[in-house]
Amino acid sequence: MNDTGSxxxxxxxFLERVQERDLSRTRGWIADGERRQAGRRVGAARRPPAPAFLIERGLDRRNIVALHTGECWDPAKRAxxxxREQAVEALRQQVPACTKCGPNTALGIVD
Structure with a gap:
């Protein structure tokens, strides 16, 4: 008897079943990734635009500590x-401009 063929x-x-299971799992991962990517696109579309400028307040929230551009990476959580008009007025009131993002240069006001 030759059992090698059977x-x-x-x-x-058996290999076919394993590969079908693996393919099914991979397709599930792809579907999950596509859902996450679609969710990120929706979130990005709903996100409000970044502000043009940020005014950073001190710990007492009364005094203004610094002026930043909207893309600055350095402002504290109190920004x-x-x-634009508020930013210009802040510079007129001697509020320091951030040295990292240069809002005074963005406004065209250079000391």
Missing amino acids: SRLALLR KPAI
């Missing part, structure tokens, strides 16, 4: 969005 066929069927 045992080989059984092994190939609030500001429009």
